[in-house]
Amino acid sequence: xxxxxxxxxxxxxxxxxxxxxxxxxxxxxxxxxxxxxxxxxxxxxxxxxxxxxxxxxxxxxxxxxxxxxxxxxxxxxxxxxxxxxxxxxxxxxxxxxxxxxxxxxxxxxxxxxxxxxxxxxxxxxxxxxxxxxxxxxxxxxxxxxxxxxxxxxxxxxxxxxxxxxxxxxxxxxxxxxxxxxxxxxxxxxxxxxxxxxxxxxxxxxxxxxxxxxxxxxxxxxxxxxxxxxxxxxxxxxxxxxxxxxxxxxxxxxxxxxxxxxxxxxxxxxxxxxxxxxxxxxxxxxxxxxxxxxxxxxxxxxxxxxxxxxxxxxxxxxxxxxxxxxxxxxxxxxxxxxxxxxxxxxxxxxxxxxxxxxxxxxxxxxxxxxxxxxxxxxxxxxxxxxxxxxxxxxxxxxxxxxxxxxx
Numbered sequence: 001x002x003x004x005x006x007x008x009x010x011x012x013x014x015x016x017x018x019x020x021x022x023x024x025x026x027x028x029x030x031x032x033x034x035x036x037x038x039x040x041x042x043x044x045x046x047x048x049x050x051x052x053x054x055x056x057x058x059x060x061x062x063x064x065x066x067x068x069x070x071x072x073x074x075x076x077x078x079x080x081x082x083x084x085x086x087x088x089x090x091x092x093x094x095x096x097x098x099x100x101x102x103x104x105x106x107x108x109x110x111x112x113x114x115x116x117x118x119x120x121x122x123x124x125x126x127x128x129x130x131x132x133x134x135x136x137x138x139x140x141x142x143x144x145x146x147x148x149x150x151x152x153x154x155x156x157x158x159x160x161x162x163x164x165x166x167x168x169x170x171x172x173x174x175x176x177x178x179x180x181x182x183x184x185x186x187x188x189x190x191x192x193x194x195x196x197x198x199x200x201x202x203x204x205x206x207x208x209x210x211x212x213x214x215x216x217x218x219x220x221x222x223x224x225x226x227x228x229x230x231x232x233x234x235x236x237x238x239x240x241x242x243x244x245x246x247x248x249x250x251x252x253x254x255x256x257x258x259x260x261x262x263x264x265x266x267x268x269x270x271x272x273x274x275x276x277x278x279x280x281x282x283x284x285x286x287x288x289x290x291x292x293x294x295x296x297x298x299x300x301x302x303x304x305x306x307x308x309x310x311x312x313x314x315x316x317x318x319x320x321x322x323x324x325x326x327x328x329x330x331x332x333x334x335x336x337x338x339x340x341x342x343x344x345x346x347x348x349x350x351x352x353x354x355x356x357x358x359x360x361x362x363x364x365x366x367x368x369x370x371x372x373x374x375x376x377x378x379x380x381x382x383x384x385x386x387x388x389x390x391x392x393x394x395x396x397x398x399x400x401x402x403x404x405x406x
Contacts, residue, residue: 014060016131020169022057022066036164037067040157041136045069047153048121050140055125055161056083057134064134080108083122083135090132092123092151097143119144121151123158125165136161207233256295256381263326263336264289266296270304274311281311283320290326292334294402298378303338305375306398310340315394333384333403341395350388375400 037055045053052070056063063081065073078084085103086093098104098120108114122137136158138146146154210233219225267287271278278285285307292299307322314320323339354376375398376386383403391397 013131040161041067041069044138044157048138048146048150050138053138055136058084058087082107082109083137087124087135088132094121096145116141118142121146123154125158125162258293258295260291261294261296261299262291266300270307277311281320286323288325302375302378306338310342313342315342333401335399335401338398339391344396
């Protein structure tokens with residue numbers, strides 16, 4: 001092997017064992033991964049034509065057999081272990097008769113105190129970093145040997161064992177990461193909700209007082225004071241919109257309540273919310289009916305963001321036109337297509353605008369940079385994705401695909 005096993009300290013090795021959750025040996029044995037390990041030790045015994053095979057994990061003071069063929073998996077002290085003497089060699093060890101080998105002739109597994117091993121062969125289980133976790137070991141109570149081809153097969157099986165242990169490790173790490181992400185998202189949503197509530201109150205008061213002062217006839221219509229009041233009201237309105245978008249973004253990866261949702265009915269609800277803006281822009285909407293599996297609230301948020309963007313980023317020389325359709329793209333996925341005739345987004349910027357708080361320098365229209373990022377997170381939370389394309393004739397087409405959800 002190219003890895004120098006002896007170059008890794010025992011402390012490093014034990015830390016690696018802890019990462020793999022193998023330091024507990026048999027007490028950590030659970031799940032389908034260990035069924036695969038059982039199958040591999042059976043194969044090892046069959047390939048080498050011996051009755052016994054084990055996977056040994058060597059801890060600081062013990063040997064744990066986490067899979068065995070021909071014997072009951074057990075635990076012994078590291079001092080009594082045969083594999084503990086050779087597992088850090090970095091290569092396969094074969095002994096035709098342990099009674100003739102000075103390393104093993106007095107070992108309790110050879111003398112009869114624990115067992116009467118005569119033939120013995122083992123190959124180390126080595127991580128990519130060079131830490132030997134233990135061995136794949138085959139043995140017999142009679143002298144024997146294995147061919148170079150059988151030795152090579154033993155090494156291949158050891159590699160397969162490490163693949164299984166690595167898969168178990170990555171699965172556990174992914175599970176932990178997902179739990180931490182879920183907790184982080186919950187905390188983010190809770191924090192965003194609390195901050196939103198705390199900020200909305202003062203902003204509502206500011207807007208209210210500004211509107212009261214605007215109605216005061218004592219302030220001349222074209223005076224500087226009235227202009228300042230208008231600016232205060234507009235700034236408070238923009239801040240309120242930003243807080244609402246931040247809250248929607250924070251909540252967009254929350255728990256999904258997936259159910260059949262009517263696209264047409266959701267668009268009608270969004271139209272009601274944006275009725276004033278749609279009327280002011282002279283926008284025309286076309287929608288095709290489709291029933292897809294999605295979280296109703298999050299689908300509403302996605303469509304509202306897309307429609308608001310279409311109104312905000314409309315082309316200066318034509319009235320906004322929006323066409324919304326959907327269809328089944330695979331057995332477990334459906335895609336929503338949102339086409340507008342606005343100013344569009346340059347190809348080199350289409351991936352970047354899906355990131356939070358990204359605003360294009362060339363765009364003079366006010367915005368928070370959260371609308372498309374929120375839509376992207378909603379699609380991802382549903383096990384899907386968001387893609388941006390150019391609409392034929394000019395504008396932006398958004399493809400939002402939904403899977404079964406996370």
